Amino acid sequence: MATTGSRIAAIAAVLMALAACGGSATPTAQTDVGITSTEILLGNTNALSGAAAAYGTISNAENAYFTYVNNNGGINGRHITLKILDDVYNPANTVPLTKQLVEQDKVFAMFSGLGTQTQTSVRDYLNGQKVPQLFVATGATTWGADYSKNTYTLGWQPPYQGESRIYAKDITTNHTSAKIGVLYQNDDYGQDYLKGLTDGLGSSASTMIVDKETYDVTAATPAAQLSKLKAAGADTLFLFTTPGFTIKSLATVTALHWEPAIYLNSVSNPQVYMGIAKKAGAALKNVTSVGYIKDPTDPQWDADAGMKLYKQAIANCTNCNVNDGFNIYGVAVAYTMVDVLKQAGSNMTRANVLNIAANQLNETNPFLLPGVVVKTTSSDHFPIMQEQVITWNGTGWTLQGTLINERGTLK
Amino acid sequence: MLQRIRTAPPRYWLVVVVVLFFAGFPTVISSFQAGQWALALILAIAIMGLNILVGYSGQLSLGHGAFMAFGAYASAILAHRYKMDYLVTIPIAGLLTGMVGFLFGVPALRLSALYLALATFALAVVMPSLIKRPVGLTGGVQGISLPPVVVPQLAKDGFTMLTGSAMTSDQWVYYVTFAYALVLFWLAWNLVRHRAGRAMRAIRDGEVAAAASGINISGYKTLAFGISALYAGIAGSLLGLATGYISPDTFPVSLSIQLLVGAVVGGLASIPGPLLGGIFAYFLPIESNQWVPTQTWIPSQIVATVVKAGPAVTYGVVLILLMIFAPNGIVGLATAGYNRLRRRLRGAADRESGHIPPDPQTV
Numbered sequence: 001m002a003t004t005g006s007r008i009a010a011i012a013a014v015l016m017a018l019a020a021c022g023g024s025a026t027p028t029a030q031t032d033v034g035i036t037s038t039e040i041l042l043g044n045t046n047a048l049s050g051a052a053a054a055y056g057t058i059s060n061a062e063n064a065y066f067t068y069v070n071n072n073g074g075i076n077g078r079h080i081t082l083k084i085l086d087d088v089y090n091p092a093n094t095v096p097l098t099k100q101l102v103e104q105d106k107v108f109a110m111f112s113g114l115g116t117q118t119q120t121s122v123r124d125y126l127n128g129q130k131v132p133q134l135f136v137a138t139g140a141t142t143w144g145a146d147y148s149k150n151t152y153t154l155g156w157q158p159p160y161q162g163e164s165r166i167y168a169k170d171i172t173t174n175h176t177s178a179k180i181g182v183l184y185q186n187d188d189y190g191q192d193y194l195k196g197l198t199d200g201l202g203s204s205a206s207t208m209i210v211d212k213e214t215y216d217v218t219a220a221t222p223a224a225q226l227s228k229l230k231a232a233g234a235d236t237l238f239l240f241t242t243p244g245f246t247i248k249s250l251a252t253v254t255a256l257h258w259e260p261a262i263y264l265n266s267v268s269n270p271q272v273y274m275g276i277a278k279k280a281g282a283a284l285k286n287v288t289s290v291g292y293i294k295d296p297t298d299p300q301w302d303a304d305a306g307m308k309l310y311k312q313a314i315a316n317c318t319n320c321n322v323n324d325g326f327n328i329y330g331v332a333v334a335y336t337m338v339d340v341l342k343q344a345g346s347n348m349t350r351a352n353v354l355n356i357a358a359n360q361l362n363e364t365n366p367f368l369l370p371g372v373v374v375k376t377t378s379s380d381h382f383p384i385m386q387e388q389v390i391t392w393n394g395t396g397w398t399l400q401g402t403l404i405n406e407r408g409t410l411k
Numbered sequence: 412m413l414q415r416i417r418t419a420p421p422r423y424w425l426v427v428v429v430v431l432f433f434a435g436f437p438t439v440i441s442s443f444q445a446g447q448w449a450l451a452l453i454l455a456i457a458i459m460g461l462n463i464l465v466g467y468s469g470q471l472s473l474g475h476g477a478f479m480a481f482g483a484y485a486s487a488i489l490a491h492r493y494k495m496d497y498l499v500t501i502p503i504a505g506l507l508t509g510m511v512g513f514l515f516g517v518p519a520l521r522l523s524a525l526y527l528a529l530a531t532f533a534l535a536v537v538m539p540s541l542i543k544r545p546v547g548l549t550g551g552v553q554g555i556s557l558p559p560v561v562v563p564q565l566a567k568d569g570f571t572m573l574t575g576s577a578m579t580s581d582q583w584v585y586y587v588t589f590a591y592a593l594v595l596f597w598l599a600w601n602l603v604r605h606r607a608g609r610a611m612r613a614i615r616d617g618e619v620a621a622a623a624s625g626i627n628i629s630g631y632k633t634l635a636f637g638i639s640a641l642y643a644g645i646a647g648s649l650l651g652l653a654t655g656y657i658s659p660d661t662f663p664v665s666l667s668i669q670l671l672v673g674a675v676v677g678g679l680a681s682i683p684g685p686l687l688g689g690i691f692a693y694f695l696p697i698e699s700n701q702w703v704p705t706q707t708w709i710p711s712q713i714v715a716t717v718v719k720a721g722p723a724v725t726y727g728v729v730l731i732l733l734m735i736f737a738p739n740g741i742v743g744l745a746t747a748g749y750n751r752l753r754r755r756l757r758g759a760a761d762r763e764s765g766h767i768p769p770d771p772q773t774v
Contacts, residue, residue, distance in 0.1 A: 048700070048718050048719065048721065049700070049718065049719055049720055049721020049722065049723070050665070050721055051663075053719055053721070056718075056719065085700075085701065086700045086718065086721060088665075088696075088721055088722065089660060090660055090661060090663060090666075091554070091654065091656055091657070091658055091660055091661050092450075092650060092654050092661045093697075095653075095654040095655065095656070096443070096446055096447050096450060096654075096697075097697070099443040099446055099581070100443055100447075102443075103441060103442060103443040104441060104443055104444075115660075116552075117552070117553075117554055117658040117659075117660045117661075118660070120553065120554065120556070120656065120658070121554070121654060121655070121656035121658070121661075122656075123556075124556055124559065124655060124656070125655065128559065142553075186540070186543055186552070187543070187552040187659075188551075188552045188553055191551075191552070216539070216540040216543070218536055218537075218539065218540060218664075318711060319711070319712075319715045
């Protein structure tokens with residue numbers, strides 16, 4: 001009987017000790033959740049698999065740049081860990097996975113989550129939990145435009161509307177008699193582009209745009225829509241289409257014996273896709289687009305310090321294609337994240353990091369075109385608003401004119 | 412009453428254990444894990460609906476994700492646009508989806524198995540596009556953000572009394588889902604054991620014979636479709652509650668496939684099957700995608716391929732293995748194993764001239 005009693009006492013003592021251990025793990029005041037003396041933990045969700053898996057490489061490229069930074073001393077002795085989870089581009093997955101990163105893994109911030117619907121699905125949650133949702137990988141205008149309602153959320157890349165305003169500017173100055181036909185994807189991405197173009201053209205939009213055709217991502221081919229646009233008499237074709245549909249569209253245009261001036265959105269202009277379109281039979285005559293990131297396949301950057309740094313960093317990812325435009329995108333946005341964390345220095349709190357990212361950015365990013373400034377102020381939360389018109393020369397993109405600044409046109 | 416309890420077959424006790432387990436579970440796991448289990452139970456409810464259709468009445472549907480979408484949007488629109496309490500909208504969404512399912516069942520009756528599969532598949536394919544059209548109603552591609560879940564004070568207090576910590580919204584969602592799962596599984600159990608269930612099974616096993624026995628074939632087939640859609644509608648509605656945001660991308664075609672795989676893996680024409688199927692369908696892709704990259708012994712090239720192929724590859728592998736080793740799903744495997752064990756024990760006892768082997772638990 002005595003032994004049983006002492007045994008129970010021993011068990012109780014162990015349980016007490018366990019409970020005490022659990023209780024003592026309270027966060028310290030100087031830093032914040034997700035920060036230790038040696039580590040900064042960031043979370044990320046991306047479509048590593050499924051229909052949008054082509055974007056998955058962005059996360060790996062970001063991780064490659066963080067590895068490069070960690071190998072060179074990290075940030076004030078802390079190394080960055082990026083935990084990447086696969087949401088298969090479905091918001092129903094993004095929500096629990098983000099909760100997992102926030103509540104179980106206790107990340108300091110979410111970084112570069114991919115997809116408009118997926119990131120919208122967790123915006124309320126992250127703002128409610130006061131976890132920064134930094135530099136989401138989507139060009140929807142809402143990230144900058146609705147900043148005042150969601151002060152923990154920030155975009156990075158130029159908003160789609162800003163980009164199509166640049167096309168509108170090019171049309172209204174250089175091609176005033178253009179008859180515009182628009183093919184756009186029926187989602188936030190396509191509609192955002194269309195809105196920017198319509199707004200940019202202003203009062204002449206209704207006369208200049210002769211026809212608009214739409215398709216759903218589940219469609220097999222946009223051929224019927226393109227035939228309609230041709231029949232409507234358009235001589236200028238806008239493709240607000242994702243890479244797969246862009247390739248099909250470019251090939252279809254040639255097959256229809258149609259030779260319009262083509263404006264191609266920047267999501268679909270990486271050289272890799274142009275190569276595939278060419279193989280599919282596209283003539284690729286008179287194609288215009290815009291860019292803000294250096295193209296890794298463009299020989300003019302061969303001796304460029306930023307491009308060399310990119311190639312050095314991306315070597316940390318064994319499965320990344322160095323020529324993929326998405327990878328230099330990932331490295332470039334990771335550079336901005338590192339820049340913000342470096343500025344935060346010893347005051348590594350969510351509030352401070354957020355304040356720097358949302359209000360005080362003024363960065364020259366070596367992976368972006370010369371002159372592009374990543375900038376935020378207390379009244380402007382669109383980090384990148386400069387792009388340059390580029391035209392296809394048969395083997396690569398040629399930069400035209402100078403950078404066009406759309407800062408201030410979107411609110 | 413006591414007599415009934417004493418003579419209850421072991422499976423009743425199993426039910427009690429399982430119910431108690433799911434009721435007490437969230438008090439020991441973290442809040443976000445409770446949220447994950449809520450999603451697993453939501454899939455289980457949808458799979459139960461599919462099971463009534465596929466397992467018990469023998470009609471194939473590849474489009475139950477579309478019914479989930481309908482239920483989710485019905486709830487979200489009622490809550491967002493007409494400012495109804497979300498909890499009130501759940502049964503309404505279920506009934507509305509049930510009606511839609513019933514109506515869909517009428518033309519679907521004229522199709523034989525393969526064509527019905529195609530028709531329902533088409534429904535799953537067009538659903539995301541259909542949702543996008545009425546932008547004012549559905550929010551188009553931007554989806555609908557739902558108001559944050561408010562935990563009722565009563566639940567809060569009760570939970571605090573039991574566990575000492577405040578109830579989070581995820582835990583509340585879990586219990587709401589659990590309550591629905593309980594009721595719907597109980598209803599399904601009653602359904603399949605009574606007249607309608609017997610009629611459906613008779614139709615499944617032989618339409619001509621069933622018709623000859625006076626069963627209203629078309630009536631029961633559409634009824635199965637309606638009930639099945641009702642389950643999917645409630646599951647979709649609960650999904651909106653659990654994730655707080657719905658959009659066309661929430662209901663891809665692959666969701667319908669996921670449900671069917673879950674139904675088959677759990678075990679068709681069984682009541683516990685959908686529960687196991689739901690847990691499987693929810694956790695397998697997530698866990699495998701997180702587990703595979705942490706395994707250093709798997710060559711990095713294979714890891715990269717598996718990660719890129721995602722849930723599809725793990726689903727595929729498990730499905731093939733199950734079809735070979737357990738064609739009746741997990742429940743079928745368990746039942747067969749249990750029966751074999753019992754036979755062997757009984758057989759052993761017989762061989763040893765009626766002596767039951769001594770209970771090994773003597774310590």
